[in-house]
Amino acid sequence: MKFNHIKLIRSLQLAYSAERAASFAYIGHARSLKDADEIEKIQEIERDEWSHRAEVLKIMNHYEIPVSTFFEIKYWLIGKFIGFSCLFLGRFMPFFFAGKLESGNVCEYFVMIHYFHSLGISDQDSVLFDMGVKEKEHEIYFMQKVQHEKWLPWFEKIFCWGVHKSGNDIHLESLYSIENAEKYCQDFKKKKKVN
Ligand SMILES: [Fe+2]
Ligand SMILES: [Fe+2]
Numbered sequence: 001m002k003f004n005h006i007k008l009i010r011s012l013q014l015a016y017s018a019e020r021a022a023s024f025a026y027i028g029h030a031r032s033l034k035d036a037d038e039i040e041k042i043q044e045i046e047r048d049e050w051s052h053r054a055e056v057l058k059i060m061n062h063y064e065i066p067v068s069t070f071f072e073i074k075y076w077l078i079g080k081f082i083g084f085s086c087l088f089l090g091r092f093m094p095f096f097f098a099g100k101l102e103s104g105n106v107c108e109y110f111v112m113i114h115y116f117h118s119l120g121i122s123d124q125d126s127v128l129f130d131m132g133v134k135e136k137e138h139e140i141y142f143m144q145k146v147q148h149e150k151w152l153p154w155f156e157k158i159f160c161w162g163v164h165k166s167g168n169d170i171h172l173e174s175l176y177s178i179e180n181a182e183k184y185c186q187d188f189k190k191k192k193k194v195n
Contacts, residue, residue: 002064008115010068012060015108017071019053021079022046022101028083029094038145045138052131059124092149099142100159103167105135107185110170114182129178136170 003009026046030039060067086094109132116124146152147163156162169184176183 001062003119003121005115005119008112008119009065011108011112011115012056012065013068013071015112016053016056016060016067017075018105019049019056020072021075021082022049022105023053024076024079025082025086025098028086029098031083032086032089032091032094041141045141048134048138052134055127055131059127092146092151095142095145096149096152096155096159096161099139099146100161100167102135102139102142103161106132106139106168106170107188108132109135110168110181110185111188114185117182125178125181129181132170132181132184133172133175136168136172139166139168140172 023046026042026049030042030046033039033042057067059065082097109128113125113128113132116122116128143163152162156165161167168188
């Protein structure tokens with residue numbers, strides 16, 4: 001079954017490639033750490049991102065959406081660059097920017113649910129919902145790692161992510177059911193541009 005929803009097609013292609021970039025970044029991040037628990041957690045998050053990439057590919061195959069060579073090359077480079085940078089950025093910045101990126105990734109999956117619903121398709125709700133929630137769990141882990149750091153208030157002002165600012169409106173302690181997933185990320189959808 002094919003469809004012609006350009007924003008949804010580009011979102012899926014972007015997510016597929018960006019998930020690998022995230023995995024590469026976490027490989028570098030894990031290498032930059034010394035604490036065994038932190039290394040294990042970052043490796044677990046890396047595995048989550050590989051699994052997201054595989055799930056996104058299943059969706060793309062189902063709707064006969066091709067992988068974007070442009071996104072694959074672009075995000076391969078970005079992922080490798082970020083992973084390498086983690087070795088030189090100290091401790092705070094890799095945790096902070098991982099949290100900021102995860103914060104933005106959450107709504108990517110909820111907005112895909114909106115797009116699928118606009119086509120009358122709800123078969124993908126569960127997998128997209130689970131991936132969005134998993135990204136939120138990642139965001140919270142990174143927040144816990146930086147919330148007491150002295151640099152956070154400054155970075156929060158500049159990069160709009162921190163204790164008081166998030167890139168999504170999901171709250172794990174009062175999570176809507178999958179049936180109400182459309183209530184999430186409405187503002188994000190309006191702001192969203194797929195490049
Ligand atoms: Fe992911
Ligand atoms: Fe993630």
